[in-house]
Amino acid sequence: MRQLFAGLCLLLACALARADxxxxxxxxxxxxxxxxxxxxxxxxxxxxxxxxxxxxxxxxxxxxxxxxxxxxxxxxxxxxxxxxxxxxxxxxxxxxxxxxxxxxxxxxxxxxxxxxxxxxxxxxxxxxxxxxxxxxxxxxERWQSAYDDRRVKALSSVGVLRYHPVGVEVESVPSFYLASVFNGSIAKMLHHYPTAQAAFAAMRAGEVDATMAMRGEIDWLLHEARDSHLRLGENAYPNMGKQAxxxxxxxxxxxxxxxxxxxxxxxxxxxxxxxxxxxxxxxxxxxxxxxxxxx
CATH class of the missing domain: 3.40.190.10 (Periplasmic binding protein-like II)
Structure with missing residues:
Protein backbone atom coordinates (compact mmCIF):
# COMPACT_ATOMS: atom_id res chain seq x y z
CA MET A 1 0.00 0.00 0.00
CA ARG A 2 2.83 2.40 0.86
CA GLN A 3 4.48 1.69 -2.50
CA LEU A 4 1.20 2.33 -4.31
CA PHE A 5 0.68 5.59 -2.41
CA ALA A 6 4.25 6.69 -3.19
CA GLY A 7 3.74 5.86 -6.84
CA LEU A 8 0.52 7.90 -6.99
CA CYS A 9 2.25 10.86 -5.34
CA LEU A 10 5.06 10.67 -7.90
CA LEU A 11 2.58 10.57 -10.79
CA LEU A 12 0.70 13.56 -9.32
CA ALA A 13 3.93 15.52 -8.89
CA CYS A 14 4.93 14.81 -12.50
CA ALA A 15 1.49 15.88 -13.73
CA LEU A 16 1.66 19.13 -11.78
CA ALA A 17 5.16 19.80 -13.08
CA ARG A 18 4.00 19.28 -16.65
CA ALA A 19 1.02 21.59 -16.03
CA ASP A 20 3.43 24.37 -15.01
CA GLU A 141 10.51 58.16 -27.35
CA ARG A 142 10.91 61.35 -25.29
CA TRP A 143 9.06 63.43 -22.73
CA GLN A 144 6.97 66.31 -24.00
CA SER A 145 5.01 69.17 -22.47
CA ALA A 146 2.03 71.03 -23.93
CA TYR A 147 0.19 74.19 -22.91
CA ASP A 148 -2.77 76.42 -23.70
CA ASP A 149 -1.50 79.73 -25.08
CA ARG A 150 -4.59 81.55 -23.77
CA ARG A 151 -3.24 81.03 -20.24
CA VAL A 152 0.51 80.51 -20.75
CA LYS A 153 2.43 82.90 -22.99
CA ALA A 154 5.20 80.39 -23.74
CA LEU A 155 6.65 77.24 -22.21
CA SER A 156 10.36 77.50 -22.91
CA SER A 157 11.24 75.64 -19.72
CA VAL A 158 9.33 73.72 -17.07
CA GLY A 159 10.40 76.53 -14.73
CA VAL A 160 7.38 78.43 -16.10
CA LEU A 161 5.15 75.86 -14.38
CA ARG A 162 6.02 77.31 -10.97
CA TYR A 163 3.29 79.84 -11.76
CA HIS A 164 0.73 77.70 -13.61
CA PRO A 165 -1.32 74.61 -12.65
CA VAL A 166 -0.13 71.54 -14.57
CA GLY A 167 -1.86 68.19 -15.02
CA VAL A 168 0.06 64.89 -15.00
CA GLU A 169 -0.70 61.20 -14.78
CA VAL A 170 -0.52 59.93 -11.21
CA GLU A 171 2.64 58.00 -10.26
CA SER A 172 4.28 58.84 -13.59
CA VAL A 173 7.80 60.09 -14.35
CA PRO A 174 6.48 63.62 -15.11
CA SER A 175 4.74 63.61 -11.73
CA PHE A 176 7.86 62.62 -9.80
CA TYR A 177 10.08 64.94 -11.83
CA LEU A 178 7.93 68.06 -11.59
CA ALA A 179 7.39 67.49 -7.87
CA SER A 180 11.15 67.57 -7.21
CA VAL A 181 12.75 69.90 -9.78
CA PHE A 182 13.58 73.49 -8.72
CA ASN A 183 13.63 72.41 -5.08
CA GLY A 184 10.04 71.20 -5.29
CA SER A 185 8.65 74.63 -6.18
CA ILE A 186 6.32 73.16 -8.85
CA ALA A 187 4.86 70.51 -6.53
CA LYS A 188 2.10 72.80 -5.25
CA MET A 189 0.94 73.39 -8.84
CA LEU A 190 0.55 69.68 -9.71
CA HIS A 191 -2.87 68.19 -10.40
CA HIS A 192 -3.00 64.39 -10.75
CA TYR A 193 -5.21 62.40 -13.10
CA PRO A 194 -5.61 58.66 -13.77
CA THR A 195 -4.18 58.87 -17.32
CA ALA A 196 -2.28 61.22 -19.60
CA GLN A 197 -5.47 61.53 -21.65
CA ALA A 198 -7.40 62.71 -18.58
CA ALA A 199 -4.70 65.26 -17.78
CA PHE A 200 -4.85 66.58 -21.36
CA ALA A 201 -8.65 66.76 -21.18
CA ALA A 202 -8.30 68.81 -17.98
CA MET A 203 -6.07 71.25 -19.86
CA ARG A 204 -8.68 71.58 -22.61
CA ALA A 205 -11.35 72.17 -19.98
CA GLY A 206 -9.32 74.93 -18.32
CA GLU A 207 -8.70 73.05 -15.06
CA VAL A 208 -4.93 73.27 -15.67
CA ASP A 209 -2.79 75.36 -18.00
CA ALA A 210 -0.33 72.70 -19.14
CA THR A 211 0.48 69.01 -19.10
CA MET A 212 3.43 66.67 -19.58
CA ALA A 213 3.56 63.08 -20.85
CA MET A 214 5.34 60.95 -23.45
CA ARG A 215 5.86 62.70 -26.77
CA GLY A 216 3.78 60.15 -28.67
CA GLU A 217 0.83 60.69 -26.34
CA ILE A 218 1.05 64.48 -26.53
CA ASP A 219 1.45 64.46 -30.34
CA TRP A 220 -1.61 62.25 -30.77
CA LEU A 221 -3.75 64.21 -28.33
CA LEU A 222 -2.89 67.49 -30.08
CA HIS A 223 -3.61 65.85 -33.45
CA GLU A 224 -7.01 64.67 -32.23
CA ALA A 225 -7.89 67.98 -30.53
CA ARG A 226 -7.17 70.15 -33.59
CA ASP A 227 -7.11 73.26 -31.39
CA SER A 228 -4.68 76.00 -32.48
CA HIS A 229 -4.45 77.30 -28.90
CA LEU A 230 -2.90 74.05 -27.67
CA ARG A 231 0.84 74.10 -28.32
CA LEU A 232 3.98 72.07 -27.77
CA GLY A 233 6.31 73.25 -25.04
CA GLU A 234 10.05 73.36 -25.61
CA ASN A 235 11.74 70.27 -24.20
CA ALA A 236 13.91 71.92 -21.56
CA TYR A 237 14.01 69.59 -18.55
CA PRO A 238 16.91 70.55 -16.24
CA ASN A 239 18.25 67.92 -13.84
CA MET A 240 16.19 65.17 -15.46
CA GLY A 241 17.79 61.76 -15.93
CA LYS A 242 17.06 59.82 -19.11
CA GLN A 243 15.03 62.06 -21.40
CA ALA A 244 14.97 59.77 -24.47
Missing part, protein backbone atom coordinates in the same frame (compact mmCIF):
# COMPACT_ATOMS: atom_id res chain seq x y z
CA UNK A 21 5.39 24.09 -18.25
CA UNK A 22 4.15 26.61 -20.82
CA UNK A 23 5.09 25.63 -24.33
CA UNK A 24 6.88 28.31 -26.35
CA UNK A 25 6.01 27.94 -30.02
CA UNK A 26 8.99 27.34 -32.26
CA UNK A 27 9.47 29.50 -35.36
CA UNK A 28 8.44 26.73 -37.77
CA UNK A 29 5.29 26.06 -35.75
CA UNK A 30 4.40 29.76 -35.88
CA UNK A 31 4.83 29.85 -39.66
CA UNK A 32 2.82 26.63 -40.09
CA UNK A 33 -0.02 28.03 -37.94
CA UNK A 34 -0.33 31.17 -40.07
CA UNK A 35 -0.75 33.23 -36.88
CA UNK A 36 1.62 35.48 -34.92
CA UNK A 37 0.53 35.96 -31.30
CA UNK A 38 1.44 39.51 -30.30
CA UNK A 39 1.18 40.97 -26.80
CA UNK A 40 0.58 44.71 -26.48
CA UNK A 41 -0.80 47.04 -23.86
CA UNK A 42 -4.53 47.66 -23.82
CA UNK A 43 -6.10 51.13 -23.58
CA UNK A 44 -2.78 52.79 -24.44
CA UNK A 45 -3.40 55.28 -27.26
CA UNK A 46 -1.86 56.10 -29.66
CA UNK A 47 0.12 52.86 -29.44
CA UNK A 48 -2.55 50.19 -28.92
CA UNK A 49 -6.25 50.62 -28.17
CA UNK A 50 -9.75 49.78 -29.36
CA UNK A 51 -11.74 52.30 -31.44
CA UNK A 52 -15.15 51.54 -32.95
CA UNK A 53 -14.70 47.93 -31.91
CA UNK A 54 -11.43 47.52 -33.82
CA UNK A 55 -7.79 47.40 -32.65
CA UNK A 56 -5.94 50.56 -33.57
CA UNK A 57 -2.64 52.26 -32.87
CA UNK A 58 0.90 52.43 -34.22
CA UNK A 59 1.93 49.21 -32.46
CA UNK A 60 -1.10 47.39 -33.85
CA UNK A 61 -0.40 48.54 -37.40
CA UNK A 62 3.31 47.83 -37.15
CA UNK A 63 2.65 44.32 -35.83
CA UNK A 64 0.25 43.70 -38.71
CA UNK A 65 2.81 44.96 -41.24
CA UNK A 66 5.56 42.74 -39.83
CA UNK A 67 3.30 39.69 -39.68
CA UNK A 68 2.09 40.24 -43.24
CA UNK A 69 5.67 40.25 -44.52
CA UNK A 70 6.12 36.83 -42.89
CA UNK A 71 2.87 35.55 -44.40
CA UNK A 72 1.08 35.61 -41.05
CA UNK A 73 -1.96 37.19 -39.42
CA UNK A 74 -1.86 38.79 -35.98
CA UNK A 75 -3.66 37.43 -32.95
CA UNK A 76 -3.61 40.09 -30.24
CA UNK A 77 -3.07 39.30 -26.56
CA UNK A 78 -3.99 42.40 -24.59
CA UNK A 79 -1.69 43.19 -21.67
CA UNK A 80 -3.05 44.75 -18.50
CA UNK A 81 0.06 46.26 -16.89
CA UNK A 82 1.25 44.50 -13.75
CA UNK A 83 3.38 46.17 -11.09
CA UNK A 84 6.54 46.12 -13.23
CA UNK A 85 7.59 45.45 -16.81
CA UNK A 86 9.47 42.39 -15.51
CA UNK A 87 6.09 41.00 -14.40
CA UNK A 88 4.58 41.70 -17.83
CA UNK A 89 7.43 39.87 -19.57
CA UNK A 90 7.06 36.93 -17.21
CA UNK A 91 3.28 36.77 -17.75
CA UNK A 92 3.37 36.97 -21.54
CA UNK A 93 6.78 35.83 -22.77
CA UNK A 94 8.36 33.13 -20.61
CA UNK A 95 6.08 31.78 -17.86
CA UNK A 96 2.46 32.78 -18.30
CA UNK A 97 -0.11 34.06 -15.84
CA UNK A 98 -1.98 31.83 -13.40
CA UNK A 99 -5.27 33.27 -14.71
CA UNK A 100 -4.31 32.31 -18.30
CA UNK A 101 -2.60 28.93 -18.03
CA UNK A 102 -0.62 27.82 -21.08
CA UNK A 103 -1.04 31.18 -22.87
CA UNK A 104 2.08 32.94 -24.12
CA UNK A 105 2.69 35.51 -26.84
CA UNK A 106 5.22 34.87 -29.59
CA UNK A 107 6.37 38.48 -29.36
CA UNK A 108 5.65 41.51 -27.18
CA UNK A 109 5.66 45.12 -28.39
CA UNK A 110 6.85 48.33 -26.66
CA UNK A 111 9.68 46.84 -24.60
CA UNK A 112 12.69 49.03 -23.73
CA UNK A 113 15.68 48.41 -25.97
CA UNK A 114 18.14 49.10 -23.21
CA UNK A 115 21.23 47.12 -22.22
CA UNK A 116 20.99 48.13 -18.56
CA UNK A 117 17.39 46.90 -18.36
CA UNK A 118 18.13 43.70 -20.29
CA UNK A 119 20.92 42.73 -17.90
CA UNK A 120 19.24 43.86 -14.68
CA UNK A 121 19.98 41.54 -11.73
CA UNK A 122 18.14 40.63 -8.55
CA UNK A 123 19.59 40.70 -5.04
CA UNK A 124 21.26 37.32 -5.67
CA UNK A 125 23.05 38.54 -8.79
CA UNK A 126 20.77 36.56 -11.11
CA UNK A 127 19.47 38.03 -14.37
CA UNK A 128 15.83 38.97 -13.87
CA UNK A 129 14.98 38.64 -17.56
CA UNK A 130 17.33 35.79 -18.42
CA UNK A 131 14.65 34.05 -20.50
CA UNK A 132 13.85 37.13 -22.59
CA UNK A 133 15.55 38.51 -25.70
CA UNK A 134 14.91 42.21 -26.36
CA UNK A 135 15.49 43.27 -29.94
CA UNK A 136 14.25 45.34 -32.88
CA UNK A 137 14.14 48.97 -31.70
CA UNK A 138 11.47 50.71 -33.77
CA UNK A 139 10.84 54.03 -32.01
CA UNK A 140 12.74 56.62 -29.99
CA UNK A 245 14.84 56.01 -24.84
CA UNK A 246 14.35 53.37 -27.53
CA UNK A 247 11.47 50.90 -27.67
CA UNK A 248 11.49 47.54 -29.37
CA UNK A 249 10.17 43.99 -29.03
CA UNK A 250 10.78 40.90 -26.92
CA UNK A 251 10.62 37.12 -27.47
CA UNK A 252 11.49 34.07 -25.41
CA UNK A 253 15.23 33.38 -25.48
CA UNK A 254 14.57 30.06 -27.25
CA UNK A 255 12.90 31.87 -30.15
CA UNK A 256 15.76 33.91 -31.55
CA UNK A 257 14.90 32.74 -35.07
CA UNK A 258 11.63 34.67 -34.84
CA UNK A 259 13.52 37.71 -33.53
CA UNK A 260 15.93 37.59 -36.48
CA UNK A 261 13.06 37.30 -38.96
CA UNK A 262 11.09 40.19 -37.45
CA UNK A 263 14.19 42.36 -37.13
CA UNK A 264 15.02 41.88 -40.80
CA UNK A 265 11.53 42.91 -41.91
CA UNK A 266 11.51 45.83 -39.46
CA UNK A 267 14.74 47.22 -40.88
CA UNK A 268 13.21 47.24 -44.36
CA UNK A 269 10.07 49.01 -43.12
CA UNK A 270 12.15 51.65 -41.32
CA UNK A 271 14.56 52.29 -44.20
CA UNK A 272 11.73 52.48 -46.76
CA UNK A 273 9.96 55.10 -44.65
CA UNK A 274 6.91 52.93 -43.96
CA UNK A 275 7.22 53.25 -40.18
CA UNK A 276 7.55 57.04 -40.35
CA UNK A 277 4.46 57.25 -42.56
CA UNK A 278 2.58 54.97 -40.17
CA UNK A 279 3.36 57.29 -37.25
CA UNK A 280 2.40 60.36 -39.29
CA UNK A 281 -1.11 58.94 -39.80
CA UNK A 282 -1.61 59.31 -36.04
CA UNK A 283 -0.05 62.78 -35.95
CA UNK A 284 3.18 61.53 -34.36
CA UNK A 285 6.68 62.79 -35.05
CA UNK A 286 8.96 59.84 -35.75
CA UNK A 287 12.53 59.71 -34.51
CA UNK A 288 14.89 56.93 -35.56
CA UNK A 289 16.13 54.67 -32.77
CA UNK A 290 19.75 55.21 -31.84
CA UNK A 291 20.76 51.96 -33.60
CA UNK A 292 19.84 53.48 -36.97
CA UNK A 293 21.08 56.98 -36.20
CA UNK A 294 24.62 55.64 -35.77
CA UNK A 295 24.73 54.24 -39.30
Missing amino acids: IVKVRAYDDIIDSGVLKVAMYERFPPYSFIADGEPRGVDVELANALAERLGLKVELLWVTPDETLDDDLRNFIWKGHYLRPNVLADVMMRVPYDREFAYKQNELGELINELVVMFGPYQR WDLGMAVHESNRQLAYALEGELETLIRDGDVERLYARYGLRYELPELYQAE
